[in-house]
Amino acid sequence: MGYRVIDKDKFYRKGVFRHFSQDCKCSTSMTARIDVTELVDCSKKTETKFYINFLYILSKVLNSRDDYRMGYIWQTDELICYDVINPTQYVFHEDTQTCTPVYTTYSENYGTFYRNAQEDIEQAKQTREYGLDMENHPNWFDASYIPWLSYDSLNIELPDGYLFFAPIVNWGKYREENDRLVMPVSVRMNHAIADGFLIANVFRQLQEEIKAFCEQSIVI
Numbered sequence: 001m002g003y004r005v006i007d008k009d010k011f012y013r014k015g016v017f018r019h020f021s022q023d024c025k026c027s028t029s030m031t032a033r034i035d036v037t038e039l040v041d042c043s044k045k046t047e048t049k050f051y052i053n054f055l056y057i058l059s060k061v062l063n064s065r066d067d068y069r070m071g072y073i074w075q076t077d078e079l080i081c082y083d084v085i086n087p088t089q090y091v092f093h094e095d096t097q098t099c100t101p102v103y104t105t106y107s108e109n110y111g112t113f114y115r116n117a118q119e120d121i122e123q124a125k126q127t128r129e130y131g132l133d134m135e136n137h138p139n140w141f142d143a144s145y146i147p148w149l150s151y152d153s154l155n156i157e158l159p160d161g162y163l164f165f166a167p168i169v170n171w172g173k174y175r176e177e178n179d180r181l182v183m184p185v186s187v188r189m190n191h192a193i194a195d196g197f198l199i200a201n202v203f204r205q206l207q208e209e210i211k212a213f214c215e216q217s218i219v220i
Helices: 014-023 037-046 050-062 110-124 196-215
Strands: 003-005 027-035 070-073 078-082 086-093 098-103 140-146 168-172 175-177 180-190
Touching: 027 196, 037 050, 037 180, 037 196, 050 086, 050 110, 050 140, 050 168, 050 196, 086 110, 098 110, 180 196
Parallel strands: 086 140, 140 168
Antiparallel strands: 003 078, 027 180, 070 078, 086 098, 168 180, 175 180
């Protein structure tokens, strides 16, 4: 786990960071629907899992910009930027109606990531323990699929004053609209390190990366 310390006096968002980390500690979130028609079709044609394909694309987007990889070390009051952030996905157990976190290391190589995600999911299916371990996984972001509903809005609230900078992303069941398949995605980030532009940019990049992903040859 590598990271670099950000000089807060030279940080390009230092005014915004100071205000939302001291005066008005809060988060900001958006929910929007993205077009996944091509990704669904591509996944079927290649006999790969749509869920893992989207998780890979999401991880790639969130690793593409420093703002999405920020962290805070409260013991030393340091703002940091991780070299890479990895997705914490979840396995739902039908028998207990509970979830188990799945820590999957991000790799830009699609085949490597796909195989790792598959193995991690299968291993998590063997337990019913919650097993969340944030202390030993500081550079992991939350990526949670809500398959039971194609929702319109979702809010994740954290305690006031808690400087938690990792993105929290949820997505729901896709549905047909105007002959296209659209999927609700919710992105929550701390306002100290992200604003409306940066969160909206996640959705724009997701759409661009889906297009690029479906145009290339998929090799596992």
